[in-house]
Amino acid sequence: MNRIWLFGDDVDTDQIIPGRYSPYMTSEDALVQHAFIEHRPDFAPNVRPGDVIVAGSNFGCGSSREYAPRALQKCGIAAIIAPSFARIFFRNAINLGIPLFVADLTQQVSDGQAAHLDPADACLTTLDGCIELPRPPAFVQQIQAEGGIVAYYQRYHRFPEEQTPHTW
Amino acid sequence: MAQTLSEQILSHAAGREVRAGDLAVVEVGRAMTIDSIAPELIDVLYEQLHVTQLPHPERCAIFVDHVAPASNLPTAQGQVRARRFAQAQGIHAFYDVGRGICHQLMIEEHLVQPGTVAVGSDSHSTTYGAIAAFGTGMGTTDVALAFATGRTWLRVPETVRVDLSGDLAPQVDAKDIVLRLLSLVRADGFTYQAVEFHGATSLSLSSRMTLCSMTTEMGAKAGIVVPDAVTRQHAPVPDWLEVQDGAVYQDVITLDLSDIEPLVACPPRVDSVVPARQLAGVHVDQVYLGTCTNGRLQDLHAAAAILDGRHIAAGVRMIVVPASHAVLQAATEDGTLARLLSAGATIGPPGCGACIGRHMGVLGSGEVCFSTGNRNFAGRMGAPDALIYLGSAQVAAATALRGVITDPRAID
Numbered sequence: 001m002n003r004i005w006l007f008g009d010d011v012d013t014d015q016i017i018p019g020r021y022s023p024y025m026t027s028e029d030a031l032v033q034h035a036f037i038e039h040r041p042d043f044a045p046n047v048r049p050g051d052v053i054v055a056g057s058n059f060g061c062g063s064s065r066e067y068a069p070r071a072l073q074k075c076g077i078a079a080i081i082a083p084s085f086a087r088i089f090f091r092n093a094i095n096l097g098i099p100l101f102v103a104d105l106t107q108q109v110s111d112g113q114a115a116h117l118d119p120a121d122a123c124l125t126t127l128d129g130c131i132e133l134p135r136p137p138a139f140v141q142q143i144q145a146e147g148g149i150v151a152y153y154q155r156y157h158r159f160p161e162e163q164t165p166h167t168w
Numbered sequence: 169m170a171q172t173l174s175e176q177i178l179s180h181a182a183g184r185e186v187r188a189g190d191l192a193v194v195e196v197g198r199a200m201t202i203d204s205i206a207p208e209l210i211d212v213l214y215e216q217l218h219v220t221q222l223p224h225p226e227r228c229a230i231f232v233d234h235v236a237p238a239s240n241l242p243t244a245q246g247q248v249r250a251r252r253f254a255q256a257q258g259i260h261a262f263y264d265v266g267r268g269i270c271h272q273l274m275i276e277e278h279l280v281q282p283g284t285v286a287v288g289s290d291s292h293s294t295t296y297g298a299i300a301a302f303g304t305g306m307g308t309t310d311v312a313l314a315f316a317t318g319r320t321w322l323r324v325p326e327t328v329r330v331d332l333s334g335d336l337a338p339q340v341d342a343k344d345i346v347l348r349l350l351s352l353v354r355a356d357g358f359t360y361q362a363v364e365f366h367g368a369t370s371l372s373l374s375s376r377m378t379l380c381s382m383t384t385e386m387g388a389k390a391g392i393v394v395p396d397a398v399t400r401q402h403a404p405v406p407d408w409l410e411v412q413d414g415a416v417y418q419d420v421i422t423l424d425l426s427d428i429e430p431l432v433a434c435p436p437r438v439d440s441v442v443p444a445r446q447l448a449g450v451h452v453d454q455v456y457l458g459t460c461t462n463g464r465l466q467d468l469h470a471a472a473a474i475l476d477g478r479h480i481a482a483g484v485r486m487i488v489v490p491a492s493h494a495v496l497q498a499a500t501e502d503g504t505l506a507r508l509l510s511a512g513a514t515i516g517p518p519g520c521g522a523c524i525g526r527h528m529g530v531l532g533s534g535e536v537c538f539s540t541g542n543r544n545f546a547g548r549m550g551a552p553d554a555l556i557y558l559g560s561a562q563v564a565a566a567t568a569l570r571g572v573i574t575d576p577r578a579i580d
Contacts, residue, residue, distance in 0.1 A: 010355055010437070014545040018552075019524040024204040024235070024246050038552040058356035061387065062543060063524075064291040066208070066307035086387055087360050088291055092307035139191065149309055150216045159193045159313075159321035 002050040002078065004126075005043060006111035009056035013068040013089065015039035016060070023067055035071040049076025052117045052124065054105045056082065060089025069093040078117045081105055081124065081133065094140055097148035101133040119144075170414035172327040173392045174362040177302040177409065181285045188326040188416065197284030197301070198227055199314035200261075202270050203243070204234040205289040206250035212312035222257045224318040229261035229279050230254050231270035236519040238265075239527040268492025268518040271295040271381065271460040274303075275373075275402070276492055282395055283406040287314050292460050292542065294384045297392035298376035300399050300409060302362075304390050325362040325389045326418040332367035334426035339576040341470065341560035342375035343462055343540070346382040347431040348423060351441035359387030361418065366411070368393050370425075373402055374466040381461045382542055385438045430575050432538075433558040436546040444563050447573040454537040455480070455568040456549075457561055458489030458516070459523045462540035465495050465504070467561035472504045474565035474579055475511035481571030486513040486564075487529050489521040513568070525549040531556075538567045 019025070021034035036043035053072065059082040060068065069092045072080070080093065083104035093100050099119035108131065109115065109124075116125045124131040135141065139160040146152040153159065171179065172188070179185045181194035201209050213219045222228060230250055238244035247265075254262035263273050271292050273279065280286040282300040287293060289311040296303025306320070314320045330349065336342075350357075363383045368376060376393045383391030395405040430444040457463070457471055468490065480486050488508055490496040496518055499505045505515065516522075522529025523541045531537050531550030537557070539549070544556035557573060566574035 012543075012545045014543070014548050018547045019204075020526055020530075020547075020550075022204060024207065024243060025240070025526060026242060028208075038547045058359065058387065061355060062291065062545060064289060064293075064305040064307050066205075066289075066309060069307075084356060084359060086356070087389055088305055088307060091310060095307060095309040149313065150212065153313060154217070159319065161191050161193050161321060 001114035001116055002048060002052065004109050004111065004113045004115045005047070005051060005053050006106065006109065007053065007055035010058045010061055011055055012062035013060060013065050014062055016068040017071050019063070022065065031067060031071045032074040035075050044075070047075045050078045050116070051076065052078050052115055053080045054109050055080065056106050057084045059085050061086035064088045066092045069096055069098055073098050079119055094143055095149040097144055099144060100136065103133050105131060170412035172362065172415045172417065173300065173364055173394065173409065173411070174302055174325055174327055174390055177283055177285060178324050180283065180408065186324045188324050190324045191321060192324050193319055193321045194285050196227060196287055196314045196318055196320050198229055198274070198280050198286040199311055200229040200231065200270060200274060200286070200288040201311055202234050202290055203232040203236065203247050203250055205308050206230055206253065207246040208308045209289065209312045209315070210249060210253050212309055213316060217312065217316050219316050222315055225258040227318055228259045228315050229274070230259055231263045231273060232265050233269045233519040234524060235526050236265040236517065266493055266517050268495070269460045269463065269520055272464070272491040275299055275377065276494055278403060282399055282403055283409045287311055287320055291384045292381045294388060294391045295377050295381040295460060297380035297390055298373060299402055300392055300395035300405060302390050302392065305384060325360055327362045327364050328358060328419045328421065329364045329366055329417040331420060331422045332365060332425055333422065334424045335370055336425045336428065339562045340428055340430055341562055342371055342378040343560035344428050344431045345423065345425060346379050347433055347441045347559070348428050350382070350386060350433065350439045352421065353386055355385060355437065355439045356387045358383060361388055363388050363391040365391065365393045369396050372466060373398055374464040377464070378461055385542055430560065430563050430577065432563060432573060433544055435544045435555040435557065438544060438558065444559060444573060444575040447557070448575065450573040451536060451571065452484060452538045452567055452573065453535045454529065454531065455484060455486040455564050456522055456529055456537055456539040456541065457486065457564050458491065458521050459541040460491060461542040462561050463489055463491035463495065465498050467540060468495070468499045468504050468508065470561045471565035472507040474562060474576055475569060476507055478511060478569055480512040480568040484568055484571045486568040487516055487522065488513045489516040490518045492518050522549055538564055538573060540564050
C-alpha cells in the first residue's frame, strides 16, 4: 500500500517548490529533492511512487510555474485530490498527464493513512474500503489517456474543442 | 446575443461565437515567455514537439527579467540559450537584461493590442486586461504549444463584473482597491472566471495594470478594464469591443472608491487584508518598491512625494526597482530618482528583482519586508519564516520613513 499526504487549503506553488529551487536556479535533476522542501520537509525524503496527495481547496494557487506539478510527477504522485484547484495548476497538471480529482476528502482521510489509487478506476482504496471519485470531463480524460497535451496534439493535430457547455 | 468583453474577444479570436463554458481554440496575438521558463519551453519545442521553425515568430516575445542580470551559472546558461533561440527563430521581440519586466514591456512596447488574446508563461499575464486585451497566464507546455501553433485552447470563462464608483482619496492607490477586492472575495474568489472592471474611468493606465495584475491572486483567468479614452490614448480599440446590454454576468460587485483607505495584506496570505493604520508600529527590515504590480513611474512619484526632503529610518533598507528601462529613464530625467536616493533608497536594475526571492533583496530568517509586490507567501522572497507585507507605494514610502508600517495619511 501507498500512503496519503494530507494538506490544507490554498497550497501555493511557492510551498510546492520555492522559486529559489526552480530548475533555472538549480537543475532539473534536483527538482524531485525540492518538492515541499520548506513547507513539508519530510515529503521529498519519504514520498514513494504511487502515493496520493489529498488537499483542501484552491490547490496550486500562485505562480504559473509548471515545475511545481512536474516536481510532484517526478516524485511519482499517483493523483491529487482536492475540492478545487487553481486554474493554471489545473491546466499544467492535465497537460503533464497527472490525474486530478475534484473531491473534498480532507475530513475522510488522514495524513499517512495507507491508500491505493488506480486513476483508471477513479477509486481511492483504503483499509476502510473504496472512496469513489468523480471522473473529470471527457476532454480532460482524453488528454490524460494520451499522457498529456503534447502527446494529444501529436496524435490528433488539434486542440480539444467542444461547443457544449459543461461544468466542473 | 449580448456578450461579455471576454466572450467578445475570445469569439473574435476563435472565428466563431463562443459563450461562457465553451471550449474554444483561439488565435494568440502574442505568446510570451521569460528567462526562467525559456529553457524548459525550448526543450518542449525542440525535444517533444520537434519544431524546427516557429510558424509565427512575429507573434512571440521573450523577456530576460526574472533573474536579470544572471545571478549564477545555471541562470547565465539559461539566458544564453534564450538569446540563441530568439536569434535562431527570428523572434525580434527579445528584451534582454535591464529592459524591464515582461508585463510592463508587453504594454509599453505595444506587443499586445486591445481586443486580442495574449498568453504568457507568468501568472501575472492578466495585466494586459488594463488595455482591454484578454491576457492569461499559462504553464510552459501551453505557451510552448502557442509558440508552435500560434493558437491555444481554453474554456471561455464566466465573468464577474466589478462596478467602481467615486474617486480615491489622497494617498489611496489602485493597490488598495484590489486589496479591498481580495478581502471581499478571497484568494480563490474568481477561480476560472474573468473579471470585468466598469467605472474605472478615473484610473490611469498604470493603476489599471495594478488592478489587472492582481486579479490572478483571486484565481481569475483574466481581468479586463472596460476600454475608454485612457485605453484609446495608448492604442486603437476595435469598434466591436464594447460593453453590451444584456451580457450575462455571474455576479456583480460594487466598490465605492471613496470608501477605501490604505490597506495591507499580511503574511502569508494575499487575502489577509487589514487597514495600514491597524499595523502601525510593526517593524520592517526592508522596503521593496517595484514589481509588475507597482513599479511604475506613478508609484515612484508617489513614494518620492512622501519621502521628499526626509530620510528613511535607521535600520531600514529601501530597494527601488523600476519596472522598465523607460520608467528608470523617465524617473532619472524628471528628478524622481534623485529624490529617492536623497532619502536613502537604493536602485536596482529594472526586472523582477527580489519579488521571487532569487536575488537582489532575498530575506533572511526572521526578517520583515514591506513590498509593493503581489505575493506574500511563506518563502516567497527568501527564508520561509521571513514575513512579507504587501501594499501600495505610498504605504511603502511612509513605512520606510518611520521604520514601522505606517499609514501614509499619518505623514504630514
